[in-house]
Amino acid sequence: MLEIKNLHASVEGEDIEILKGVNLKVNAGEIHAIMGPNGSGKSTLAKVVSGHPEYEVTQGEILFNGEDITELDADERAHMGLFLAFQYPVEVPGITNKTLLREAYNTIARANDREELDPLEFEDYITEKLDVIEMKDQFLSRSINTGFSGGEKKKNEIFQMAVLNPVLSFLDETDSGLDIDALKVVSDGVNKIANSENAIVMITHYQRLLNYIKPDHVHVMMAGKLIKSGGFELAEELEANGYDALEKELVLNGEAQ
Amino acid sequence: MSEELSDGVKELESMIGEEYKYGFTTDVEYEDFPKGISEEIVRELSRVKEEPEWMTEFRVKAYHAWKEMEEPTWFNATYKKPDFENMLYYSAPKKKPQLDSMDDVDPNIRETYEKLGIPLEEQKMLSGVAVDAVFDSVSIFTSFKEKLAEAGVIFCSMSEAIKEHPELVKKYMASVVPVRDNFYSALNSAVFSDGSFCYIPKNTKCPMELSTYFRINNMESGQFERTLIVAEEGASVSYLEGCTAPMYDENQLHAAVVELVALDDADIKYSTIQNWYSGDENGKGGIYNFVTKRGICKGKNSHISWTQLETGSAVTLKYPSVILKGDNSVGEFYSVAVTTKKQQADTGTKMIHLGKNTKSTIISKGISAGQSNNSYRGEVKISKNATGSKNYSVCDSMLIGQECGAHTFPYISSENPSSSVEHEATTSRVGEEQIFYLMQRGISEQDAISMIINGFVKDVLKELPLEFAVEANKLLDVKLEGSVG
Numbered sequence: 181m182l183e184i185k186n187l188h189a190s191v192e193g194e195d196i197e198i199l200k201g202v203n204l205k206v207n208a209g210e211i212h213a214i215m216g217p218n219g220s221g222k223s224t225l226a227k228v229v230s231g232h233p234e235y236e237v238t239q240g241e242i243l244f245n246g247e248d249i250t251e252l253d254a255d256e257r258a259h260m261g262l263f264l265a266f267q268y269p270v271e272v273p274g275i276t277n278k279t280l281l282r283e284a285y286n287t288i289a290r291a292n293d294r295e296e297l298d299p300l301e302f303e304d305y306i307t308e309k310l311d312v313i314e315m316k317d318q319f320l321s322r323s324i325n326t327g328f329s330g331g332e333k334k335k336n337e338i339f340q341m342a343v344l345n346p347v348l349s350f351l352d353e354t355d356s357g358l359d360i361d362a363l364k365v366v367s368d369g370v371n372k373i374a375n376s377e378n379a380i381v382m383i384t385h386y387q388r389l390l391n392y393i394k395p396d397h398v399h400v401m402m403a404g405k406l407i408k409s410g411g412f413e414l415a416e417e418l419e420a421n422g423y424d425a426l427e428k429e430l431v432l433n434g435e436a437q
Numbered sequence: 438m439s440e441e442l443s444d445g446v447k448e449l450e451s452m453i454g455e456e457y458k459y460g461f462t463t464d465v466e467y468e469d470f471p472k473g474i475s476e477e478i479v480r481e482l483s484r485v486k487e488e489p490e491w492m493t494e495f496r497v498k499a500y501h502a503w504k505e506m507e508e509p510t511w512f513n514a515t516y517k518k519p520d521f522e523n524m525l526y527y528s529a530p531k532k533k534p535q536l537d538s539m540d541d542v543d544p545n546i547r548e549t550y551e552k553l554g555i556p557l558e559e560q561k562m563l564s565g566v567a568v569d570a571v572f573d574s575v576s577i578f579t580s581f582k583e584k585l586a587e588a589g590v591i592f593c594s595m596s597e598a599i600k601e602h603p604e605l606v607k608k609y610m611a612s613v614v615p616v617r618d619n620f621y622s623a624l625n626s627a628v629f630s631d632g633s634f635c636y637i638p639k640n641t642k643c644p645m646e647l648s649t650y651f652r653i654n655n656m657e658s659g660q661f662e663r664t665l666i667v668a669e670e671g672a673s674v675s676y677l678e679g680c681t682a683p684m685y686d687e688n689q690l691h692a693a694v695v696e697l698v699a700l701d702d703a704d705i706k707y708s709t710i711q712n713w714y715s716g717d718e719n720g721k722g723g724i725y726n727f728v729t730k731r732g733i734c735k736g737k738n739s740h741i742s743w744t745q746l747e748t749g750s751a752v753t754l755k756y757p758s759v760i761l762k763g764d765n766s767v768g769e770f771y772s773v774a775v776t777t778k779k780q781q782a783d784t785g786t787k788m789i790h791l792g793k794n795t796k797s798t799i800i801s802k803g804i805s806a807g808q809s810n811n812s813y814r815g816e817v818k819i820s821k822n823a824t825g826s827k828n829y830s831v832c833d834s835m836l837i838g839q840e841c842g843a844h845t846f847p848y849i850s851s852e853n854p855s856s857s858v859e860h861e862a863t864t865s866r867v868g869e870e871q872i873f874y875l876m877q878r879g880i881s882e883q884d885a886i887s888m889i890i891n892g893f894v895k896d897v898l899k900e901l902p903l904e905f906a907v908e909a910n911k912l913l914d915v916k917l918e919g920s921v922g
């Protein structure tokens with residue numbers, strides 16, 4: 181589904197390379213976790229894959245369903261089924277969540293020759309999706325993320341994911357800012373959305389989230405690269421020994437520069 | 438800023454700079470005066486308009502007052518001063534204005550209004566909206582007069598009001614904006630050529646929206662109209678003005694005076710969609726919009742609300758104000774001011790609280806793009822006797838691109854402790870992150886920008902009468918999105 185090959189990316193117009201040769205393959209039905217210390221490039225990877233104009237791909241390619249998407253705009257990638265749950269969801273005053281979602285849903289439907297939903301149909305559809313994340317319907321009529329608490333913003337991202345039903349989702353630190361109850365609700369929601377035809381890449385700092393959403397693959401990111409991959413046990417190892425230990429081990433093995 | 442984003446912003450800016458659609462001129466024969474201003478010109482103007490003696494004297498006094506006054510310079514804008522000696526103070530289409538039948542209107546002028554989307558034939562008009570069309574200096578046609586008359590509502594040109602309803606005009610004209618209020622109000626008082634007059638009698642709800650369309654056509658004429666709206670006890674009215682002008686390289690002066698009087702329990706809602714030509718990218722040409730607008734909530738429980746969407750003019754200096762004299766009266770100001778290219782706007786409001794328990798709300802949204810300069814200037818004054826009064830002000834600015842400016846100048850004074858004044862101000866930039874967020878959800882770049890802008894101005898546009906909300910959105914589209922789709 182997604183194949184990232186030797187991906188290098190810099191800040192647009194500046195000589196700051198952040199991604200330094202990322203390789204990653206994600207198949208349908210899989211859940212991946214990318215872990216790594218602050219500043220290692222996890223968010224940048226998610227943004228580059230979703231087409232953030234602040235970054236420029238200088239080398240390598242991103243194949244999505246076999247198509248190289250590096251030159252596509254963010255909305256075109258979204259039409260193909262790519263979704264990013266933001267680490268810091270953005271406030272857009274004056275436009276309600278519902279307006280955004282109906283516009284987004286129908287734009288994506290149009291791009292894929294699927295039928296659009298009229299306002300009444302959409303009302304039913306979206307109400308049903310509220311349950312996925314145990315959200316109250318008053319969220320729908322509030323301006324996008326405006327005045328939401330940190331936890332509400334994160335929940336809202338997963339709600340949007342449920343509504344747009346993407347093929348591949350990056351969840352960037354969705355767990356941070358959530359208390360334990362909210363974390364459970366959000367994880368349940370993600371587990372309900374996950375199926376054999378879609379895929380999820382979770383970006384997280386801590387193992388905490390992975391206890392609720394079990395990844396099939398765990399990757400460790402450091403200094404702009406995925407330096408180690410493994411199963412769930414890799415997450416446990418990191419939790420026990422920390423990133424420093426891993427880095428030392430890799431240096432000893434001559435695997436990191 | 439990234440290249441792609443700055444492309445985005447450039448695209449947005451070019452959309453904003455979208456060709457001005459109303460910039461055509463109409464070929465009509467004019468009856469003009471010699472250029473320049475003098476007591477003779479003022480007297481001649483009054484004579485041509487067949488005005489009564491008292492009106493002539495009013496003008497002459499105003500002219501002499503104006504001669505002594507200095508042109509103001511305190512605002513945040515720089516421009517070449519209008520040349521008062523090289524201006525036409527009266528310019529009317531030769532064909533006799535204010536006609537009884539549409540068929541008598543010069544076909545060219547009729548076509549002009551058609552092109553502007555304002556057909557003058559009643560059957561083609563928005564139902565429920567009566568229109569007074571002012572072409573250069575003169576009211577051309579007022580529709581639905583009979584229907585309004587049935588309700589006792591007077592809606593006619595100012596020239597006609599001076600002749601037909603002198604007692605009302607004498608009583609209220611210059612009662613809210615005194616002749617000497619400022620340089621431009623004095624000039625207007627001397628040379629105003631026409632405008633609209635509305636009078637809503639006691640306990641009458643005006644049966645339809647009233648509106649005036651101002652059109653400047655003649656290149657050398659200034660436009661000085663005067664509008665007076667009086668709502669008697671328990672009366673209510675909603676009034677809208679729209680303005681367009683052709684594109685000329687020379688600046689043209691528009692110096693209007695608008696006065697609103699609301700008696701006990703009366704309600705006046707005054708909306709403006711101002712889209713005068715704003716000059717080209719280099720700041721050449723465009724209208725100077727120096728307008729004095731003021732309402733007085735004279736009676737208790739009265740209500741005056743100003744709503745404006747200001748997108749045009751090269752330079753705008755305009756502060757629609759409310760004097761809250763009656764106890765429990767309410768004043769509101771809702772404004773969206775958009776400046777692009779080299780436009781300069783210094784606009785805002787004044788809320789003067791005199792009565793007890795008076796309330797005012799100010800919601801001002803400024804959008805600046807290009808190399809424009811957009812200033813909000815607002816005064817809230819709560820006098821000693823205005824106990825229990827409240828003001829709430831929000832003034833938000835949005836910047837598009839890096840070369841424009843937004844400024845906020847609040848002046849707040851409260852002379853009693855039982856009153857409260859709340860002022861909030863924010864400045865934001867149409868951000869890369871907002872655009873990316875919406876695009877990530879599948880929305881196109883243009884739609885994302887348009888959503889952000891619409892969200893920003895929503896609180897103001899929802900105050901416009903329903904019939905005009907569509908028009909306002911269209912105008913914003915032209916000004917801000919243009920080539921979407």
Ligand SMILES: Nc1ncnc2c1ncn2[C@@H]1O[C@H](COP(=O)(O)OP(=O)(O)O)[C@@H](O)[C@H]1O
Pocket residue numbers: 191196198216217218219220221222223224225234
């Ligand atoms: N636009 C940018 N300009 C300059 N540096 C950036 C920019 N975006 C990210 N970086 C830098 O790239 C590195 C990786 O950032 P990020 O991807 O947010 O890390 P993570 O999500 O792993 O914490 C950090 O050092 C960050 O400061």
Ligand SMILES: [Mg+2]
Pocket residue numbers: 222223224267352353
């Ligand atoms: Mg991050």
